[in-house]
Amino acid sequence: MIKRFVPAVDWLSNYKRGDLSGDFQAGLIVAIMLIPQGMAYAMLAGLPPVVGLYASTIPLILYALLGTSRQLSVGPVAMVSLLVLTGVSTVADPGTEEYVSLVILLMLMVGIIQLVMGLFKLGFIVNFISHAVISGFTSAAAIIIGVSQLGHLFGFDFTKGNNAILRIIEAIQRTGDIHPASFLIGTVSILVLLLIKKLSAKIPAPLIVVFFMIAIVKVFGLNEDGVNIVGNVPDGLPLFSIPNISLDLILTLVPIAVTISLIGFMESIAMAKMIASKEKYKIIPNKELIALGTANIGGSFFSAYPVTGGFSRSAVNYQSGANTPLASIISAGIVLISLLFFTDLFYFLPNPVLAAIILVAVYSLIDFKELKHLYKVSRIDGWVWLTTFTGTLILGIEEGILIGIVFSLLILIIKSAFPYITELGFSEISKEYEDIRVRTEAKVSSGSVIVRIDSSLYFANAPYLDEKLNKMKGNLNGVKRIILDFRGVNYIDATAIHSLEDIIEEYHSDQISVVFTNIKDAVQDKFKKAGWEKKWGQPYQYTSIEHALTSIEEKKQRKV
Known part of the structure; x- marks a missing residue:
């Protein structure tokens, strides 16, 4: 009976000693990848970098105990980070205590929504969001994420709002304001990340770049010449705390919480199913919702922010030899050890490096080839992709995906009302x-x-x-x-x-x-x-x- 609700009982009781080497290797590699990524994605979400590390601990352990995927790597991801920033920045200024408090409440709401969906077997709801909508939305969001990091890469703050198109125009107009050292650090980091990624996905490129650039900044004192650094990262384990719950704030955050719940689940289930099909085992969507929901609820009591299964980390986890969810528990353990003993190492970490990590991670999400393919197979699907992409890029994240969903459902209704x-x-x-x-x-x-x-x-x-x-x-x-x-x-x-x-x-x-x-x-x-x-x-x-x-x-x- 317990196995039905806690899959970990099954794989732990039948754990094979031969799987340990693969799990440990994968857990170590993913942790090395997750530490800089977690900090970068937290920065993208408008949060202190350490929150990204908090989100890489308790949620990973909870998902490993309840999830049905053996290789899915849960944690901070770029898409959810952008959604967090988009939704919460309208209520509070990023980086403030109020903002962090709202994000923690948002994580609790996301967890509850996903848990309820799983308990009531509502996973089928995501089927109403077509592939064309998700692809168009993801491509536009990736561009928005990339543009949002140009300020860190160029070393100046944007003045014309958060719209991606306006920021691109401003970046072109202000090429003379680019901070040379920041731009050089960011550009070199991007090139090194791409080069190492091309050589082997198992090499921890982000960590190599992080420590190399930390050394460069520290030795040459570039932080005193205008290169923005992370600064003090609090050490110690995340403390248990109860999120600040307010009915007014809950009502304000409901739209973004629902969006993150659905998008996060879709991103997670897509990757989990892809790996499971290769390994010949089944993913149970409603149990995945329960696992993700529990991970987000648990994380909200330890100062984290919304998490889901990530594409790149899950791929690395699988390719590195992960056989069971123990690999994720090992990753979480290594992050916890880093929080206890190694946070001082990140003091001189330059923001342009974190921006470079984000830019390289989201570049692969921009998929214009899919538009060409969809338009070739079905012009209607091509128009759905283009409508979602344009709406997201011009109007914003929430508005864009809503337009895409409404447009695709409208087409479905029209097709149904006018049968062949x-x-x-x-x-x-x-x-x-x-x-x-x-x-x-x-x-x-x-x-x-x-x-x-x-x-x-x-x-x-x-x-x-x-x-x-x-x-x-x-x-x-x-x-x-x-x-x-x-x-x-x-x-x-x-x-x-x-x-x-x-x-x-x-x-x-x-x-x-x-x-x-x-x-x-x-x-x-x-x-x-x-x-x-x-x-x-x-x-x-x-x-x-x-x-x-x-x-x-x-x-x-x-x-x-």
């Missing part, structure tokens, strides 16, 4: 009844019109069906029967049945019979309940188009 209805003809090539718009060689049957409906029928699209079939009735010269192919109709409601009855009666008044083929059992049951047997003598009895045509001809011959 087409006439069929017999193709000598395929020996099947095909869409005459696609198979131009297909021949229509003499005296009959065969119509295929490729959608379930209900109140929203019943008027369209009525309109299409009535319009068709006006163009039927010499046609005595309509055969409706229902192979694509999996569901029908009372409104659609009523519309069909009206259509049948109107056709009958013009001496044209209406019959049905390929009807699913569930739809046929609805027709029976509507009393169609008494009204029309089972006009839905034909099992195939050929059956309908043959039976009609036989009846015709019997009459003769």
Whole structure:
């Protein structure tokens, strides 16, 4: 029973000694990667760097105990960090005590939302956010994240607000204000990170760059020449504290909390499923929600900020040999040791280096190739991507993803309200009844019109069906029967049945019979309940188009 709710009981009780070396190696490498990343992402979120380290401890342990992924690396990520900054900076100034307090409350809210979703099995909700929306949003957000770091890279503060486009324009206008040492440190860091990343993902490039640049700044005293540094990083373990809970603040933070809950879960589950498919085990989405929710709730009591599963760290964790969630517990343990004994080492860490780490991390998230692919496969999906991307870039994070979701759902509603209805003809090539718009060689049957409906029928699209079939009735010269192919109709409601009855009666008044083929059992049951047997003598009895045509001809011959 306990195993059902706490997966760790299973993998701990069956732990193999041979897995330890891989778990330890992966845990160490991820921790070395996580320490500078955590500090950088905390800075991106408008928080003191040490908060990023706090977020890399307790949440990792809690997820390792409850999650169903063996290799997912949970912790601070760029996307969630940007969402935190976007949502909370409208209420308080980044870096202030009030701001930190609000972020901790936000983490608690995110955790509760995810936990409730998991307990009530609401993981399916994220299915309503299409891939095109997520890809467009991610690409735009990555650009916004990158632009937000230009100030640290160039060594000056922006004056024209947080809009990415305005900041790019300002950066171009102020090239003369670039601080040479800051720009050089940031640029070299980016180049080294990219070079090491190209050589091997297992090499802890961020840590190498961090300590190299710390040494450069300290030896040459560059902090006295205008290079901004992290400064004092508090040592010691994160202390237990209860978040400051206020109803007014909760109501203010609800929109961003819901956004982070959904986006964070989608990012996490996508990576977890990808690794699980390679390792041949299953991810249980609702249990993942419970694990992430618990990790965020637990972290909120230890001064952390919202976490989720990260793409790059999870990939490194997997590639480095992680076999079980013990690797994440080891990573958390190493971060805790660093908090106890090694925080002084980060005093001279230059902000341009943290900016470089963020820029390199988010660069791979910008995916214009996906736009090209989507537009090639489906122009509608391409427009959804472009709409989400443009909305996010121009209007902002929350507005952009909302526009994308609304736009994609609107398209879904339109598609549902206007189902594909087409006439069929017999193709000598395929020996099947095909869409005459696609198979131009297909021949229509003499005296009959065969119509295929490729959608379930209900109140929203019943008027369209009525309109299409009535319009068709006006163009039927010499046609005595309509055969409706229902192979694509999996569901029908009372409104659609009523519309069909009206259509049948109107056709009958013009001496044209209406019959049905390929009807699913569930739809046929609805027709029976509507009393169609008494009204029309089972006009839905034909099992195939050929059956309908043959039976009609036989009846015709019997009459003769």
